[in-house]
Amino acid sequence: MKRLTRKEEELMQALWKLEQAFVKDLIELLPEPKPHYNTVSTVIRRLESEPYGFVTHEDFGGTHRYLPKISKEAYQRQFLGDSMTAYFDNSYKNMVAFFAREKKITPEELKDILKAIEKGE
Incomplete structure (x- = not known):
């Protein structure tokens, strides 16, 4: 399993807390200064990709709801x-x-x- 960076871990902590979330929901839980939507979206997609595999998603039209793949x-x-x-x-x-x-x-x-x-x- 790949070790997360501090920012990746911050994002995963928010996702574990919410259990499922859209990017905007994750941003709400992150500390100030809030990162830009595109930044969070890029990081969450990286967490979904190999070699990470920490996150999966469900499609909702043009957006994704993310779920933790690892507890x-x-x-x-x-x-x-x-x-x-x-x-x-x-x-x-x-x-x-x-x-x-x-x-x-x-x-x-x-x-x-x-x-x-x-x-x-």
Whole structure:
């Protein structure tokens, strides 16, 4: 699976949230300054093409309604897996320790994670 750029990911986040959308709907969810319609249209078509394959569409006369072809969860798994391999020696322990050292996770959150692991969630 291809890694998305920041702009592509922003667009996919909007599409995952809406579940299906026309370009104008996606633009509404994007942060200011809003990109031009043609820019969003070009990026979404690129996300539909190979080697991406992240998006599909339905025809509505002269316009398209776009739908995600890959789930947010599937992308998260791939993205986190690649990051773990590249930055944390393929170790969840190293990854969690990094966030703890950077104070990005609290002791209470770590306890909640341990409880979830013990429960098999």
